[in-house]
Amino acid sequence: MADENFHIPVLSNKAIEYLINEKIPEQVLVDGTLGGGGYTKLICEIPSFKGKVIAVDKDENALDFSRERLSAYSDRIEFVNGNFADLKQIISDSGYERISGIVLDLGLSSYQLNAEDGFSFMNDTPLDMRAYKGDTATAADILNSYSKEDLSVLFEKFGDIGNAERLSEAVYKRRKSQKYKTTFDMVNTVKEEYEIGKKNLIDFLAKIFQSLRIEVNNELKNLERVLIDATESLVPGGRIVIVSYHSLEDRIVKNYFRDSVKKFEKTDDPFFDKEIEPVLKILTKKPIVPEREEIRSNPRSRSAKLRAAEKI
Ligand SMILES: C[S@@+](CC[C@H](N)C(=O)[O-])C[C@H]1O[C@@H](n2cnc3c(N)ncnc32)[C@H](O)[C@@H]1O
Structure with a gap:
């Protein structure tokens, strides 16, 4: 390379x-x-x-x-x-x-952004985001297991996302029927919950992915x-x-x-x-x-x- x-x-x-x-x-x-x-x-x-x-x-x-x-x-x-x-x-x-x-x-x-699992929302890859594979929790694990309140805190604190409760509610609703596995599961949650244009969608996803990445990698x-x-x-x-x-x-x-x-x-x-x-x-x-x-x-x-x- x-x-x-x-x-x-x-x-x-x-x-x-x-x-x-x-x-x-x-x-x-x-x-x-x-x-x-x-x-x-x-x-x-x-x-x-x-x-x-x-x-x-x-x-x-x-x-x-x-x-x-x-x-x-x-x-x-x-x-x-x-x-x-x-x-x-x-x-x-x-x-x-x-x-x-x-x-x-x-x-x-x-x-890492381009080739490793979970970091980019432009490609559909396993929602992992661990830089160190010895760490236990992936981004998917967090989305599938955190309480609504903890998800809201994470989105707000690490992603600066306003009305984070709405997003965590959407995550919570989705995971009841379908566990999070790949990056596009998160992308689709956002697309289904919000009606936003392409530019705002990208900015919003960047904030969500940043917040998950910060949490996964401490x-x-x-x-x-x-x-x-x-x-x-x-x-x-x-x-x-x-x-x-x-x-x-x-x-x-x-x-x-x-x-x-x-x-x-x-x-x-x-x-x-x-x-x-x-x-x-x-x-x-x-x-x-x-x-x-x-x-x-x-x-x-x-x-x-x-x-x-x-x-x-
Ligand atoms: C922006 S890149 C560094 C680029 C580097 N300065 C260069 O010249 O190529 C950040 C790197 O830090 C590593 N990294 C992030 N957090 C780390 C941590 N807590 N301990 C060790 N490495 C870490 C990432 O895996 C990544 O390879």
Whole structure:
């Protein structure tokens, strides 16, 4: 498969620029979302780079593809099939205590969106959506088993869907007679319940599929966990770089960075704020977004936001 068919990396030069603090002599970097290997390749191509990259992905297909693509650099890369939320374990299993940087390019690769089951509503495939096949619940399992209330919360919280109760009621009604099996079962539920034009239908389905994907892959919880563990695992001067694609993820990163630079913490006493040590320094006052040229050549980059911080 041609490299660009697997995934065209987004904001890659900027991400690597922020990731590496050249003042740190021994570089141990984590690429927590290896995908098609675009970021790791850029790191390994830096002539002065003599360190190690721990390259992690949940998805076996991404690892197989990147192992082959990056075979010239195999002495510098430790490939790991795992969840970046298990960062501390991954670092220690790789024989290290601390790292000098971690980069996460969240979401899915183009390969997953186009070729793996359940992610795209344009093709009729099993409604799976698990990036890691060891995870138990598929998107179909969720639609077939969650209570109406839990479905509504999921659609509203992760898909920003207004009147989510109507959608969960429609799901509930359908599954009584017919269990959810494929992506088109969900598409048909929407078509039967709502009278909407093609453009609105696509936007609506995108929100529904996003909400299911976030739930199946535990995406927001994984992000919250890795931010804390990454901060604890970095050496002073080490960097965290996160590229996110929707506002829920970006808000988590923004709020986490904001809390980590605080010098004071509120107490019960309205006249007294407790002094605390900040743990991070923010490197990107505003999120970095792709240039117009990048968006033109890779429309999937249009919602990307990069934020970076340095351990104090
Ligand atoms: C947008 S792609 C990364 C693309 C990559 N930067 C490149 O240059 O090709 C996201 C990748 O992260 C992986 N991923 C998502 N969540 C993960 C997690 N919690 N742990 C490990 N990998 C994850 C996905 O399987 C996917 O391959």
